[in-house]
Amino acid sequence: MQKYTCQVCGYVYDPALGDPDNGIAPGTSFDQLPDDWVCPVCGADKASFEPE
Amino acid sequence: MRISVEIKDDIFWVGALDWSVRDFHGYSTMKGTTYNAYLVKDDKVTLFDTVKKPFKGDLLHCIYKVVEPSKIDYLVVNHVEPDHSGALPEIMEAIKPEKLFCSPRGKKALLEHYHREDWPYEVVPSGSEISLGKRTVQFLETRMVHWPDSMFSYLKEDRVLISSDAFGQHWATTERFNDEVPGGELMQHAAKYYANILLPYSGLIQKLIAEVQKMDLKIDMICPDHGLIWRENPLQIVAAYDAWTRQISKRKAVIVFDSMWNSTATMAKAICDGLAEEGVAAKMMDLRVDHRSDVMTEVMDARAVIAGSSTLNNNMLPRMADMLTYMKGLRPQNKIAAAFGSFGWSGESVRMITKTLEEMKFKVINPGVSLQYVPAHEGLRQCVELGRDIARAVKAEG
Ligand SMILES: [Fe+2]
Ligand SMILES: [Fe+2]
Numbered sequence: 395m396q397k398y399t400c401q402v403c404g405y406v407y408d409p410a411l412g413d414p415d416n417g418i419a420p421g422t423s424f425d426q427l428p429d430d431w432v433c434p435v436c437g438a439d440k441a442s443f444e445p446e
Numbered sequence: 447m448r449i450s451v452e453i454k455d456d457i458f459w460v461g462a463l464d465w466s467v468r469d470f471h472g473y474s475t476m477k478g479t480t481y482n483a484y485l486v487k488d489d490k491v492t493l494f495d496t497v498k499k500p501f502k503g504d505l506l507h508c509i510y511k512v513v514e515p516s517k518i519d520y521l522v523v524n525h526v527e528p529d530h531s532g533a534l535p536e537i538m539e540a541i542k543p544e545k546l547f548c549s550p551r552g553k554k555a556l557l558e559h560y561h562r563e564d565w566p567y568e569v570v571p572s573g574s575e576i577s578l579g580k581r582t583v584q585f586l587e588t589r590m591v592h593w594p595d596s597m598f599s600y601l602k603e604d605r606v607l608i609s610s611d612a613f614g615q616h617w618a619t620t621e622r623f624n625d626e627v628p629g630g631e632l633m634q635h636a637a638k639y640y641a642n643i644l645l646p647y648s649g650l651i652q653k654l655i656a657e658v659q660k661m662d663l664k665i666d667m668i669c670p671d672h673g674l675i676w677r678e679n680p681l682q683i684v685a686a687y688d689a690w691t692r693q694i695s696k697r698k699a700v701i702v703f704d705s706m707w708n709s710t711a712t713m714a715k716a717i718c719d720g721l722a723e724e725g726v727a728a729k730m731m732d733l734r735v736d737h738r739s740d741v742m743t744e745v746m747d748a749r750a751v752i753a754g755s756s757t758l759n760n761n762m763l764p765r766m767a768d769m770l771t772y773m774k775g776l777r778p779q780n781k782i783a784a785a786f787g788s789f790g791w792s793g794e795s796v797r798m799i800t801k802t803l804e805e806m807k808f809k810v811i812n813p814g815v816s817l818q819y820v821p822a823h824e825g826l827r828q829c830v831e832l833g834r835d836i837a838r839a840v841k842a843e844g
Binding site: 402403435436437438442 | 587589594647649650
């Protein structure tokens with residue numbers, strides 16, 4: 395599945411890992427993330443991400 | 447200067463002056479810097495931030511002028527970077543505070559810096575408040591301004607904003623307030639600080655400023671963790687940040703170059719001539735003498751960046767590689783660009799610089815000028831033309 399990079403801090407969202415600290419299970423694609431999900435490192439919103 | 451300064455009733459500056467630092471992780475601090483910490487005397491005596499490790503004695507010295515360090519009840523860590531938390535282990539030992547306040551990311555960062563599970567962390571979500579007695583402190587998370595852990599502390603009743611690294615300047619002075627120093631020089635330091643520390647987070651800072659404006663915080667004083675406190679017209683620095691976040695550029699070009707035997711330097715001069723002929727201001731930044739961080743200050747409000755280097759061993763010169771790596775990380779936006787350089791036999795530098803400029807999403811509007819050995823009249827004419835070409839593009843944008 396496509397990884398996405400935060401353009402603010404460089405964090406990479408990897409669907410295989412999800413974001414368990416914030417209730418996102420492994421296997422969740424970037425598109426499936428809720429609209430209010432934010433970068434777990436810097437707090438930037440989804441619009442700040444671009445495909446890796 | 448190891449005295450405390452009462453900046454408002456029962457609020458004291460207790461930081462440290464670093465007159466000698468000239469290289470702050472790659473940022474040239476030609477006039478040193480300060481590490482500001484603030485002490486509030488109230489029912490709960492509270493210290494906001496500490497200092498860089500070697501200055502822990504200076505901090506304690508200043509604290510002693512106000513209270514016995516062990517009388518401090520609360521410690522607030524607005525930012526974990528070692529210039530503000532390096533002295534923390536010793537200071538924790540000296541004051542043994544009841545609580546150590548930090549942001550959620552702050553706790554994580556503190557654990558990853560100092561590995562102390564036993565400290566009395568009290569994680570404060572953004573917007574939450576604590577009472578010190580007569581005073582209320584409100585915390586405001588400011589992620590990536592400029593680290594994930596960063597936050598502001600706002601002293602409500604006093605209308606004092608302790609703003610961590612935001613609104614700071616690297617400038618060591620015995621004066622503590624903006625109205626005690628020349629305003630022009632102060633703004634120059636503040637601009638250099640923004641260009642070299644905060645520029646990549648401009649989008650977030652824009653949002654933060656909007657958020658703070660919506661909260662309608664009353665602000666009498668902005669107390670950053672470096673440099674002078676904004677007391678007279680404190681909102682002037684917020685207005686300046688507002689402009690810098692938008693990266694509004696002037697009719698100005700920066701010609702930044704390095705040269706082996708002055709051929710590339712001669713080309714730079716010819717490019718400058720072309721810009722001047724078209725009436726566009728140009729800054730020549732010679733990497734043999736100019737520091738990367740001063741180049742960035744000039745780049746911030748420039749509309750065009752023209753980068754030149756000789757070719758050395760099939761590469762650009764190392765000072766230019768340094769400059770471009772640094773510039774790329776700081777993510778300046780909306781620049782017109784081109785490359786130039788002299789070479790002996792292979793001439794890779796112009797192509798390599800151009801590629802990096804494109805990676806930075808600069809608008810490369812000219813293939814650049816690459817000349818062999820020592821430029822002659824015809825080659826320099828091409829350079830003048832390059833300058834004019836850039837100048838026309840600069841003027842076309844207003
Ligand atoms: Fe910092
Ligand atoms: Fe700092």
